[in-house]
Ligand SMILES: Nc1ncnc2c1ncn2[C@@H]1O[C@H](COP(=O)(O)OP(=O)(O)OP(=O)(O)O)[C@@H](O)[C@H]1O
């Protein structure tokens with residue numbers, strides 16, 4: 029456990045002292061502010077229209093559905109590309125600088141190396157998710173927020189970010205080229221959204237069910253709708269575990285090449 | 286301390302090392318001498334558990350490198366050919382990180398870092414970023430990271446590469462001072478380096494051990510032949526011929542006033558040759574002894 033934490037802290041500190049991480053955070057926040065503001069503005073205009081039309085009857089429009097859900101989906105969209113970029117250095121740089129040799133000749137196991145790095149990658153992306161929480165919290169100062177649904181949506185995006193981080197780390201273990209690994213990471217992240225399309229082509233009802241289970245859109249959708257289900261957790265954790273496992277295999281096999 | 290049996294490594298069809306057998310005892314400084322591509326780095330990578338051999342066995346402190354890699358790696362400090370440096374870290378943070386990776390307990394990390402900085406003479410740059418260091422300093426940080434965990438065994442792959450002569454001398458002194466407390470295996474292709482540092486020398490060529498001896502033993506074997514370089518102002522055929530025919534000159538090559546002579550007696554021959562040159566009135570400009578290169582040594586040692 030101790031070597032895992034040593035690697036975890038080193039990687040995390042690496043992010044927190046790296047100008048590029050701050051630059052990424054800055055532009056991510058800027059973009060998010062813009063999108064959130066536009067969505068909130070159009071929501072308030074629509075609300076006003078709705079109030080006039082319905083003459084004050086009814087509950088009004090749903091802030092969560094119209095703004096928060098959009099906000100979170102937007103974070104997801106950015107993360108598909110951003111997280112593989114943040115995590116791409118994890119192994120590619122070690123291989124380029126030959127520091128991988130240091131790790132492989134230290135008294136630590138491949139599992140510890142991968143766990144330390146995955147934890148750091150997840151932490152680095154979770155910081156970005158946490159920053160995005162500012163927007164709903166500030167909104168709550170002048171509008172009513174459904175905290176329960178907000179919480180479950182955020183559980184969803186935290187889990188998704190962790191999946192992308194584990195995919196990103198896996199991709200970076202494959203080559204020593206930042207470009208190739210980054211590209212593969214993005215493709216793999218996108219692919220997780222399209223796996224379930226397999227159900228369209230399969231005739232077998234069992235296969236259809238399996239593909240249905242593999243649908244990240246379905247599980248994520250449920251979190252956003254406010255329903256926290258065990259199966260959603262199980263799906264996300266098994267994906268993270270899966271990518272952690274195959275990364276461990278790749279690192280272990282590096283010795284044999 | 287280190288026991289190597291029938292160690293073989295093939296890269297595809299190329300045999301980088303071929304059935305190596307040797308032992309390194311506790312506290313010894315062993316030099317691994319060989320020309321480029323001899324298989325020095327390959328052997329070291331296998332000892333450190335970086336990569337597995339194709340065949341054969343390595344035991345370190347009684348532990349098999351492939352059955353107990355963690356135990357072995359705890360005991361080894363390794364400086365690879367390319368120092369494994371995180372260029373975006375500060376020197377002292379980097380060393381502390383390596384110490385923790387090597388399993389140094391928390392309370393001892395600071396002390397280990399300070400000692401390593403002091404031994405590698407890096408105190409002035411401890412707060413500098415590695416990226417901004419010169420090549421020689423980086424090499425020293427590489428040495429510092431190998432000793433930071435105070436390991437029983439040090440494996441140093443060409444430790445003085447890229448250093449200026451003063452630093453080379455310093456590092457050699459440092460390595461010599463490590464003997465006794467640490468067991469050191471270092472590789473080099475410079476004969477004078479092993480002569481300056483090592484107690485025992487293993488010479489390897491094309492993946493095979495060609496000689497294994499103590500420093501005195503090797504010097505004795507080498508003492509038979511010395512090489513002289515002779516420079517004269519007015520070369521003529523007659524003088525060249527007389528040089529070649531001189532008794533005691535094993536081999537003479539060169540021409541146009543610059544000659545390389547292998548002589549069999551370093552004590553009396555230089556004097557004789559100098560006298561001969563003066564007598565022949567060819568204008569003696571320079572005469573000096575020269576280190577034989579590795580190829581010559583192999584030919585000598587293996588013939
Ligand atoms: N990864 C590799 N793949 C294929 N061949 C390799 C590899 N690494 C080394 N070799 C070959 O193995 C042989 C021994 O290489 P090694 O690096 O051990 O030599 P060396 O004695 O360290 O030489 P140098 O003094 O140049 O460092 C060389 O012929 C080299 O080309």
Ligand SMILES: [Mg+2]
Pocket residue numbers: 325326327366442
């Ligand atoms: Mg080498």
